[in-house]
Amino acid sequence: xxxxxxxxxxxxxxxxxxxxxxxxxxxxxxxxxxxxxxxxxxxxxxxxxxxxxxxxxxxxxxxxxxxxxxxxxxxxxxxxxxxxxxxxxxxxxxxxxxxxxxxxxxxxxxxxxxxxxxxxxxxxxxxxxxxxxxxxxxxxxxxxxxxxxxxxxxxxxxxxxxxxxxxxxxxxxxxxxxxxxxxxxxxxxxxxxxxxxxxxxxxxxxxxxxxxxxxxxxxxxxxxxxxxxxxxxxxxxxxxxxxxxxxxxxxxxxxxxxxxxxxxxxxxxxxxxxxxxxxxxxxxxxxxxxxxxxxxxxxxxxxxxxxxxxxxxxxxxxxxxxxxxxxxxxxxxxxxxxxxxxxxxxxxxxxxxxxxxxxxxxxxxxxxxxxxxxxxxxxxxxxxxxxxxxxxxxxxxxxxxxxxxxxxxxxxxxxxxxxxxxxxxxxxxxxxxxxxxxxxxxxxxxxxxxxxxxxxxxxxxxxxxxxxxxxxxxxxxxxxxxxxxxxxxxxxxxxxxxxxxxxxxxxxxxxxxxxxxxxxxxxxxxxxxxxxxxxxxxxxxxxxxxxxxxxxxxxxxxxxxxxxxxxxxxxxxxxxxxxxxxxxxxxxxxxxxxxxxxxxxxxxxxxxxxxxxxxxx
Amino acid sequence: xxxxxxxxxxxxxxxxxxxxxxxxxxxxxxxxxxxxxxxxxxxxxxxxxxxxxxxxxxxxxxxxxxxxxxxxxxxxxxxxxxxxxxxxxxxxxxxxxxxxxxxxxxxxxxxxxxxxxxxxxxxxxxxxxxxxxxxxxxxxxxxxxxxxxxxxxxxxxxxxxxxxxxxxxxxxxxxxxxxxxxxxxxxxxxxxxxxxxxxxxxxxxxxxxxxxxxxxxxxxxxxxxxxxxxxxxxxxxxxxxxxxxxxxxxxxxxxxxxxxxxxxxxxxxxxxxxxxxxxxxxxxxxxx
Numbered sequence: 001x002x003x004x005x006x007x008x009x010x011x012x013x014x015x016x017x018x019x020x021x022x023x024x025x026x027x028x029x030x031x032x033x034x035x036x037x038x039x040x041x042x043x044x045x046x047x048x049x050x051x052x053x054x055x056x057x058x059x060x061x062x063x064x065x066x067x068x069x070x071x072x073x074x075x076x077x078x079x080x081x082x083x084x085x086x087x088x089x090x091x092x093x094x095x096x097x098x099x100x101x102x103x104x105x106x107x108x109x110x111x112x113x114x115x116x117x118x119x120x121x122x123x124x125x126x127x128x129x130x131x132x133x134x135x136x137x138x139x140x141x142x143x144x145x146x147x148x149x150x151x152x153x154x155x156x157x158x159x160x161x162x163x164x165x166x167x168x169x170x171x172x173x174x175x176x177x178x179x180x181x182x183x184x185x186x187x188x189x190x191x192x193x194x195x196x197x198x199x200x201x202x203x204x205x206x207x208x209x210x211x212x213x214x215x216x217x218x219x220x221x222x223x224x225x226x227x228x229x230x231x232x233x234x235x236x237x238x239x240x241x242x243x244x245x246x247x248x249x250x251x252x253x254x255x256x257x258x259x260x261x262x263x264x265x266x267x268x269x270x271x272x273x274x275x276x277x278x279x280x281x282x283x284x285x286x287x288x289x290x291x292x293x294x295x296x297x298x299x300x301x302x303x304x305x306x307x308x309x310x311x312x313x314x315x316x317x318x319x320x321x322x323x324x325x326x327x328x329x330x331x332x333x334x335x336x337x338x339x340x341x342x343x344x345x346x347x348x349x350x351x352x353x354x355x356x357x358x359x360x361x362x363x364x365x366x367x368x369x370x371x372x373x374x375x376x377x378x379x380x381x382x383x384x385x386x387x388x389x390x391x392x393x394x395x396x397x398x399x400x401x402x403x404x405x406x407x408x409x410x411x412x413x414x415x416x417x418x419x420x421x422x423x424x425x426x427x428x429x430x431x432x433x434x435x436x437x438x439x440x441x442x443x444x445x446x447x448x449x450x451x452x453x454x455x456x457x458x459x460x461x462x463x464x465x466x467x468x469x470x471x472x473x474x475x476x477x478x479x480x481x482x483x484x485x486x487x488x489x490x491x492x493x494x495x496x497x498x499x500x501x502x503x504x505x506x507x508x509x510x511x512x513x514x515x516x517x518x519x520x521x522x523x524x525x526x527x528x529x530x531x532x533x534x535x536x537x538x539x540x541x542x543x544x545x546x547x548x549x550x551x552x553x554x555x556x557x558x559x560x561x562x563x564x565x566x567x568x569x570x571x572x573x574x575x576x577x578x579x580x581x582x583x584x585x586x587x588x589x590x591x592x593x594x595x596x597x598x599x600x601x602x603x604x605x606x607x608x609x610x611x612x613x614x615x616x617x
Numbered sequence: 618x619x620x621x622x623x624x625x626x627x628x629x630x631x632x633x634x635x636x637x638x639x640x641x642x643x644x645x646x647x648x649x650x651x652x653x654x655x656x657x658x659x660x661x662x663x664x665x666x667x668x669x670x671x672x673x674x675x676x677x678x679x680x681x682x683x684x685x686x687x688x689x690x691x692x693x694x695x696x697x698x699x700x701x702x703x704x705x706x707x708x709x710x711x712x713x714x715x716x717x718x719x720x721x722x723x724x725x726x727x728x729x730x731x732x733x734x735x736x737x738x739x740x741x742x743x744x745x746x747x748x749x750x751x752x753x754x755x756x757x758x759x760x761x762x763x764x765x766x767x768x769x770x771x772x773x774x775x776x777x778x779x780x781x782x783x784x785x786x787x788x789x790x791x792x793x794x795x796x797x798x799x800x801x802x803x804x805x806x807x808x809x810x811x812x813x814x815x816x817x818x819x820x821x822x823x824x825x826x827x828x829x830x831x832x833x834x835x836x837x838x839x840x841x842x843x844x845x846x847x848x849x850x851x852x853x854x855x856x857x858x859x860x861x862x863x864x865x866x867x868x869x870x871x872x873x874x875x876x877x878x879x880x881x882x883x884x885x886x887x888x889x890x891x892x893x894x895x896x897x898x899x900x901x902x903x904x905x
Contacts, residue, residue, distance in 0.1 A: 422801050436807050447798035451820045460816075461806045509806065 029192045029224045030056040030079055035093035035103075037074050037083065046296050048074040048089070050248040051320065056192060061218055061225040063239030063256065065232055065271075067528035068499070069293050070245040076196045076228045078102065080120055081110040098191060119185030119193035119223070124201050125177035129169040135180050136165030142187040152183040155220075157213060175206035182213065189221050196228040203407040204555060208599035211238050230528060232275055233602020236260050244268050247294045247304035250323065254331025264326045264333035266341050267305040273348045274533040276558040278585050278603060284353040285540065286562055288533035292498055303334065311337045311344060357544050357565075360398035363433045364517045364549035365419055367394045370428035372414055388414040390573040391428065398433065398516065401543060401550040403560030403581065405596070406570035412553045415570070416519050419551060434516030434549070442522035444503035448494035454480070455490035458509045479512040480505075482545075483538060500531040507538065514546040521553045536563055557596055561585045569593045646899075649892035656886060660706040667699035671856040675699070679872045689874040691865055695854075697874065701882055703856040708886060711772055712837040716830050718776040723783025724819070724826065730784070731791025732814050742788065749781040753840060757849050768851040771844050775837070786829055790822035824901045832894035835887040842883045858883045 032054050039046040049071040056062050056079075066072035077083050078095050081102035095102040100113045114120075122128045130138060139149040146165070153161035156179040169177055178198060185193050195214065199207035215238060218225055229235050235242050235256065242259045244252040244267065252265040263269045273287040280286055291308040294300055300307060302317035309316065315336055323332035335341060372389040388411045396402045404412040417423040418430070420439045441447040448457055458476045467475075477487035483504040494502060503523060510518055520539065524532040540563060543550055554560050560567050560581065567584040569577040569592065577590040588594045597603075659666055669675035674694035675686070682689040688697035730741040757774035764770055794800055795818065803817045844850060845859030853864075858879040865875030 420801075420805060422804070436805070439802065439805050441798040441802065443798060447802040449799045449803065449817050449821075452816065456816075460803075460808050460812065463812075464807075464809060506802070509802070 027058050028055045029058050030095070030097040030226075032075070032078070033094045033096070035075070035078060035095060036091065037071070037078065038090040040087055040089070041297070044297050045090075047248050047299050048296065049078070050299065051093070052245070052248070052250045053093075053323075054243055054250060054253065056224050056226055057241075058191075059218070059222050059224055060240045061214070061227055061238055063235030063242040064226060064228045064245060065230070065235045065242055066228075066245035067230055067293055067530065069247065069296055071248040072228045072230075072245050073196055075245065076194045076226065079192070079194050079226060080114060080118060081105070116188060117191045119187075119190040121178070121181050121185045121193065121195040121198045123197040125174065125181045126169065126201075128181055129177060131169055133168075134165065135167050135169060135172070139165075139180065139184055139187065142184040144187075148187070149183075152187055153180070155186070155217070156180070156183040157209075158183075173206075174202050175209065178202060178206075178210055179213065182210075182217070186217055186221060186223070190223055192224045192226065194226045194228070197230065198227075199234060200230070204599045204601070205407065205595055207234070207601065211601070214238060231601060232260070232271060232529070233600075236602040244271070247299050248296070249304050249320070249334060251305065251335070252331070252333040253323065254326070254329070254333075258329050258331055262329060263345065264329075264331065264338055264341060265305075265335045266309050266311055266337075266344055268333075269341060269345050269348065270308075271529060273345075274530050275602065276533065276536075276556070276562055278558055278561065278597070278600065280558065280562060282562055282582060285351045285537040286533045287348055288537055289530035292500060292531075293528070311340050313337065354540060355544060357401070358399050358547045360547055362398050363395050363431070364398045364400070365394070365396045365433065365437075365551070366429075366431040367392050367415075367419075368429040369393060370415070370418065370430060371426045372411075372418060372423065373426060387573050389418075389425075392573075392575060394568060394575065394578070396517070396549050396551060398549050399543075399547050400566070401552060401564045403552040403554060403564035403567045404570055405554055405557055405560045405567055407555055407596075409572070410570040411573040412570045413521055416521055416551055416553050419517075420519050432517070436515060437517040437519055438510035438515040439519040439521065440503070440506045440510055440523045442526055444506045444523070444526075445494055445497070445499065447506050448497075448502060450494045452493070453490065454492050454494075454497075454505050454508075458490070458505065458512050461509060461513055475512055476508075479508040482511065482542070483508045484534075499527055500534065503527065503531075503535055504538070507535075507542070511542055511546060511548070514548065516547075517549045517551070518543075519551050519553075522555070523552075524559060525554065525556065532559065539563060556600075557585060558600060569596065643896075646892060646896035649889040649896065652885070652889045653893050656705055656889070657709060659702055660709045663702045663706045667696075667702045669696035669699040671695060671700040671703045672854055679868070679875075681872070682874055682878075688878045689872070691861070691875045692868060692872075693854075697861075697878055700856040700861060701858065701879055704858040704861060704879060705882060705886065707768065707851075707855075707857050708838050708841060708883070711768070711841045712834050712890075714772055715776050715779050715837050715841075716833055719780040719783040719833075720826060720830065722776075723780035723785075724787050724822070726780070727784040727787025727789075727822070728791055728814060728819055731788040731795060732818055734792070734795065738788070738792075741784070745781040745784045748778060751778045753778045754844065754847070754849075757844050761849050766849065766852055768855070768857070771841065771849050775840060775844070779833075779837075782829065782833075783826060786825050787819075787822045790825050791818050794818050794821045828894070828898045828901050831897045832891065835890035835894065838883060838887045838890065 032052060035049050035052045037049040039048055052075060064072050064075060079097060079102065083089060083091070091103055097113060098117055100109050102110055136149055139152055140146055143149045143152055150161045150165060153164055158164050158176060158179055172180065199210050202210065211234070214225060227235065227238055239256045242254065242256050243250055244259070244265065246267050252259060252263065252268045259268060260272065263272050270289045274289055276286060289308055294304050294307065300317065302319055303321045306312045306316040321334045321336055323334050324338065326333055326338060370389055370392040373385050373387045376384045376386055392415055404415060406412045414423060418425050419432070420437055455473070455476050458479055459472045462472045462475055476490055480487050480489055485501065485504050485508065489501065489505065497505060524535050527535060536559060539550065542548060550563065552560065552563050564581045566579065567581045568575045569584065569590065571592045577584060577588065577593045584593060585597065588597055675696040676690050676694055678690060678692050678694040680686050680690040686696050686698065688701060691697055726741055726745065730738040753775055756778060757771055760770050760774040800813065800817055803813050842859035845857045846863040848863065850857045850860050861879040862876045868875045
């Protein structure tokens with residue numbers, strides 16, 4: 001790592017020469033000081049950042065970790081000087097990148113800085129690339145010359161780069177599109193690259209490749225990277241240093257190894273504990289953080305985590321807690337009870353073991369040789385047949401939970417939709433041994449009709465039977481309480497619900513009349529880490545209380561392991577491995593299962609204090 | 618059992634749509650809304666507001682606008698102000714009737730096409746296209762020629778060519794909704810098809826229909842006035858803005874107020890209706 005460091009020094013010097021100011025010492029690429037950003041949402045202030053200070057050092061990868069609503073994206077945009085102009089949010093504090101003021105500086109200077117010394121990679125490459133321009137044209141815009149563009153494509157690992165120059169974005173896979181975005185970001189050897197969730201939209205195996213690429217590029221170029229992510233595990237894989245953001249406040253800062261092995265702030269401790277790993281206990285509830293993230297319209301006046309914190313005392317809720325030096329190691333945490341927090345880490349318990357799920361005779365679903373293909377028609381009339389399922393044999397017993405695990409295109413969702421009756425199978429046999437299976441969806445908000453109240457949505461499953469209004473209302477209230485909501489939620493409509501609340505309402509609708517078979521299509525993958533654990537615990541409990549069989553579709557083996565008795569690993573329309581959940585994760589037989597397990601981010605991460613190894617290039 | 622998880626109690630409060638409508642639009646939108654509402658009120662309370670019976674000569678012919686007759690009198694001696702007040706009523710009622718019939722007919726056809734899909738969709742939409750191809754004025758002339766002139770007949774002719782727009786827009790919205798998780802979840806809930814159609818699908822097309830309807834008011838007022846100008850409206854003395862303008866046209870140089878006043882009210886009505894329509898469209902867009 002000696003090479004990159006000296007390299008970085010040179011680049012920073014150059015950058016400073018072009019901007020001609022000396023406000024920033026060379027070892028620091030960017031400095032954010034007490035940044036507050038408040039948006040206006042139809043008259044109500046929306047507090048995105050509430051006094052954040054940090055610095056990005058030369059040549060480092062800084063991980064900014066935060067759940068939704070933490071302000072991490074706004075922080076990334078602030079570093080790029082790209083906060084929206086219309087309407088302009090209220091801003092105080094300063095953002096200094098290589099001597100240029102990104103908040104109040106002249107737009108011309110900021111643009112020049114962005115062009116010469118900054119790079120940006122965003123979450124969704126398919127919308128960040130211009131669909132009407134070839135990949136080559138777009139990279140040449142950033143790189144200047146064709147030769148340089150080809151060199152960049154090669155550097156980011158695109159095979160046959162000369163030919164790919166002529167391709168249009170839609171002809172590339174998601175992973176390749178993100179590589180192209182990265183190629184554009186690193187044109188001109190930037191001093192600082194801001195990457196906002198660059199791997200979130202990608203499959204795990206592709207994510208792993210992109211992380212490798214970023215680590216390698218940092219070593220080659222010596223650029224600093226700011227890596228914004230919601231996933232501590234991903235940050236663990238790539239970052240040298242981590243800052244933890246929550247509700248617009250910076251709660252903890254430290255080296256990756258310190259933050260992961262010796263977290264100081266109760267929120268970081270909870271976040272780490274609720275992260276599902278391959279060694280999370282399966283026989284009891286996983287650790288979950290109670291409650292919801294604060295509403296950005298009315299954040300608590302004190303520590304934003306106080307409403308969810310076990311250690312809360314009055315002094316926590318009075319005023320904002322500034323970052324405090326952690327006594328026993330380097331780094332800061334915004335907590336006045338750091339000593340007790342250390343003890344909290346040890347005492348974080350997961351509750352009593354689950355009782356065994358009821359075993360019920362008979363099969364909930366039996367599938368034999370189920371096939372399905374889709375015909376994709378191109379614009380010029382040529383039809384392409386795609387086999388989504390190539391002969392699936394699977395039996396799910398009553399009361400049993402089976403997880404279908406695979407990446408996008410594996411056919412796992414198609415299989416689920418066939419069982420639900422939303423798609424028709426082309427061939428094979430299917431027998432469903434229970435009445436009307438229910439389904440919950442990845443995007444719970446989109447699965448709730450927005451103009452109907454929760455009471456109507458949950459209650460309508462009981463309508464058409466000879467039950468009184470009052471009995472339906474009672475059943476709805478009962479179902480809401482069962483999923484951890486108060487009956488008052490019944491009056492709300494979907495846009496009033498948070499993501500976690502919406503998923504609970506969707507579950508309440510499914511279980512208001514227990515279905516015998518619950519189909520779950522990635523119900524946790526759009527949720528924040530802390531909520532994911534809550535929903536998995538909920539499903540695990542409902543399953544035992546109500547004797548549900550569950551088919552759980554996910555791309556996350558760690559989640560599958562916790563929820564399911566058996567795991568079916570799917571690849572390319574077939575089940576490549578089927579076995580007891582613990583067995584599949586501990587002793588995978590199929591090479592594809594092994595690849596999936598190997599690309600799970602953050603598995604090397606030990607909360608106990610064992611050695612942590614950063615991803616090396 | 619719920620005790621192990623903290624009960625989530627707080628839900629976001631819901632802003633009232635009406636309050637937003639009155640608060641958010643610009644000054645021009647609010648002014649237009651005010652004028653439109655005022656004109657609608659005038660039309661509703663026409664008998665109370667009009668000082669004279671529009672069908673009985675009220676004074677000497679060709680009196681210029683003045684204190685006795687605000688907008689003057691026409692060649693027969695009718696009070697133009699009273700006739701304009703009743704004419705507004707005819708224009709607005711005509712526009713609303715056509716729009717309402719468009720929403721009902723087009724809504725049902727669009728809902729059926731969008732919710733069923735497949736060949737039903739194709740058949741209904743191609744039929745819709747046929748109606749869309751008919752020119753309104755020619756059809757109106759044909760209808761009038763067949764069953765005689767009259768306000769109702771004109772409305773009928775316009776309504777025949779008007780509903781396809783609503784059918785198209787409803788069908789588009791429903792088709793998009795049909796593949797959303799909310800509809801799939803509703804299907805899996807085991808509820809009746811009728812409930813899915815009318816509770817889960819149809820309300821989703823309401824914003825688009827509302828925008829189209831408000832933007833249509835201005836256009837329809839112009840078209841109806843135009844047809845009435847061509848003599849395709851109610852027979853002679855009936856107070857209609859288009860017909861009044863047409864019959865007074867030969868006095869344009871001597872007694873300008875006879876054709877100009879009704880024409881000006883057509884223009885004002887259409888203009889403010891369009892402004893309000895634009896405002897509502899912006900509002901719907903910002904609510905997405």
